[in-house]
Amino acid sequence: MAPPKIVTLGCRLNAFESEVIRERALAAGIADTVIVNTCAVTAEAERQARQTIRKLRREHPGMRIVVTGCAAQLGAAKFAAMPEVDQVLGNAEKLDAANLAEGGERIRVTDIMTIRETAGHLIDTPLISDFGERTRAFVQIQQGCDHRCTFCIIPFARGPNRSVAPERIVEQVRALTARGYAEAVLTGVDICSYGADLAGGPKLGDAVAHILAEVPELKRLRLSSLDPAAMDETLFTLLAEEPRLMPHLHLSLQAADDMVLKRMKRRHSRADALAACEWARKARPDVVIGADFIAGFPTEDEAMFANTLSAVSDMGLTFLHVFPFSARAGTPAARMPQVPGEVRRERALRLREAGNAALATYLATQVGSTAEVLVESGEEGHTPHYARVRLSTEAPAGAFVKVRLAEARGDHLLGVPLS
């Protein structure tokens, strides 16, 4: 009997949930089962899910294959029709090991838009205690999304915004620090909507303040993607005053042209995003800011794209995640006049080049300075500002090593331990 094998595709939230699935499947004695936790953020992600399933079937002919995650939530029948697949579970069902038991219905997928309660697995059952080989642990604080960006299918896979109770998050972070995790990364679908569904409407900043106050043993707290239109004042105050809140913000910008942002149905303007960056720098002058961008959104012309491209330097962005627009069937953006594929790819390339140049400039400013690196694998780790550092000598994963940043090498720095 082989222990359950969990294959995770997609985002940090999926990574967190896969750890929940792993712990519950083990506790329930589930065996000889492969669980594929899929992603549906793009059509390409769905194609990869199917490809992964076929490969797993070849590699594990005798095992049950259970498909779950966002692609399964949105396309249950399609996955159930695959001969390689034994069962399809929805995003709500995947967290209940009883659904994984042999002989269950082939398709068990609830209409996720009807789910209202805070994520069940975070109310009554043991917290996750392990995060595999990682020294940084992702901690889910929120689920779902109430926004309707015109390019995005995620709200229909994840359901409405639901927040995890602050005391439950604190228990989770305590359980992980007790296991030696030095860094927690708060994650969700739209963490800036945190608390909108909770009594008193606490904001993300309140949750961060609560965690830092209640878990003094936590060394580093990092935030995943932030909506520049919804970053609250407490967050900036903490950025200014709390050294354990990492000076690295990643903004879900997507574009920096007001007409494109309007057609994306984003809640921020170019000026709002610029103001958020300035506010962050005023709070913490050494803060490093990254951003997500979609290149070639429908109707985007060269002038509009130029506004997005120039935002890299105007906003002082360093770490860019760039995606050429990919139409998601069922979204309003898929019905808009499309920008030709080669133009999307070419614009994505120019944005990435601007990002690489910005990163190289930032890394060059760090050469000669010292930094504390949290070692993730024997010879690599990240600074508080999220610069990747390769160590000149090995160190144990989970260790904090003070280094002199001796050299910039492409997308990372060489770190020489000081003692």
Ligand code: SF4
């Ligand atoms: S905020 Fe927009 S992009 Fe993000 S999950 Fe919600 S709808 Fe999608």
